[in-house]
Amino acid sequence: MxxxxxxxxxxxxxxxxxxxxxxxxxxxxxxxxxxxxxxxxxxxxxxxxxxxxxxxxxxxxxxxxxxxxxxxxxxxxxxxxxxxxxxxxxxxxxxxxxxxxxxxxxxxxxxxxxxxxxxxxxxxxxxxxxxxxxxVASPSLAPASPAPLAREPVARPAAPAPAAPAASAASLVKRSFSTQTPKVLLIGSSTGGPQALMSVVTDLGPVIDRFPVLITQHMPPTFTTILAEHLARSSRRPAHEAIDGEAVKPGQIYLAPGGRHMRVVRSGTDAAIALDDGPAVNFCKPAVDPLFTSAIDLWHGAILAVILTGMGSDGMRGGKDIVAAGGSVIAQDEATSVVWGMPGAAANAGICAAILPLNQIASKVNRLFSGDRS
Incomplete structure (x- = not known):
């Protein structure tokens, strides 16, 4: 219609x-x-x-x-x-x-x-x-209660659907978590990503305070400006569209701006943001793979990458590179993904250490950054 x-x-x-x-x-x-x-x-x-x-x-x-x-x-x-x-x-x-x-x-x-x-x-x-x-269930035309109005322009999403059976997810997990404690959190998302991101960052305060968080969400200009504002409200931490050349520091959420790829590069002894206007990657701009791959030169195996809901396979190749360098990848599970394209590609490629429902990802990330290896 x-x-x-x-x-x-x-x-x-x-x-x-x-x-x-x-x-x-x-x-x-x-x-x-x-x-x-x-x-x-x-x-x-x-x-x-x-x-x-x-x-x-x-x-x-x-x-x-x-x-x-x-x-x-x-x-x-x-x-x-x-x-x-x-x-x-x-x-x-x-x-x-x-x-x-x-x-x-x-x-x-x-x-x-x-x-x-x-x-x-x-x-x-x-x-x-x-x-x-x-x-599984026939579609319904019966009246349903309207969703409640949000107090913020973007509210925390409703509780995710029940997770897929544990055995199904477990059968796709092929790797152990890295032996290194991560020093940076990278997140990639697309369709359904804004809601998923809001849910995850709400409970990531301990990680954001001590480590940099870099996010690529497939989204056009203007939309990323507003998404950054909502991420700041949800996390109660600073979040902004990344600026070319700025230093990457703990306590900040950096969001790839719409229409530009975000990478990280070495600047002296520090990491810095590098934005470029190159061609689309995986039909996307910004794309997740450039961010994931570029981070390896700076943090080597001390990287935790999270791939959330989205169409296509963006993030899978970059995730493979991170795993080959000694880092770890977590994917959102199918049951709680709006589209299980990106996380599904990573899961089926055998590069994930965990495939989790949306409401379990933040707690797992917090534990990993605190030294948990299980």
């Missing part, structure tokens, strides 16, 4: 989806009010929901749609403004599955191509997760 007041955008997305063999457009609507009123009749699996619309905007329509169909996958769409980025974060806290930035002009070929690729991938992967859930 496409919900957007722009006839151009509705037509564009309809053509893209119509060209895919595994998805179809069941409705193309102009307002959030039309979507709410027609939801039961249309019964879509996925909704692409614009933020700014007449009669009922996307943020107001979101809880009403989820109240009517709790398992509806909603992807928020908005142009790249600070206000819309804030609204997209709010929507995530209210139950939206993901967001996608719309190009300022669909006449710009490269921007339209990126929007096309990202939208189709999000629909496919998030829709596939819904189908997997449906195999």
């Amino acid at each position: 496409i919900v957007d007041d722009s006839v151009v955008i509705r037509g564009l997305i309809s053509r893209w989806i119509g060209a895919e063999h595994d998805m179809e457009v069941v409705a193309s609507l102009r307002t959030g009010l039309e979507a709410v009123n027609q939801l039961e009749r249309i019964n879509p699996d996925v909704a692409v929901l614009d933020i700014e619309m007449p009669e009922l905007d996307g943020l107001s329509a979101l809880p009403q749609l989820l109240a009517k169909k709790r398992d509806l996958v909603i992807i928020m769409a908005s142009t790249l403004t600070r206000r819309n980025a804030e609204i997209s974060f709010k929507a995530l806290s209210l139950g939206a599955a993901d967001y996608i930035p719309k190009p300022e002009s669909t006449r710009e070929a490269s921007a339209a191509d990126i929007f096309h690729h990202d939208l189709i991938q999000k629909i496919r992967h998030l829709g596939a997760r819904l189908r997997r859930k449906s195999a």
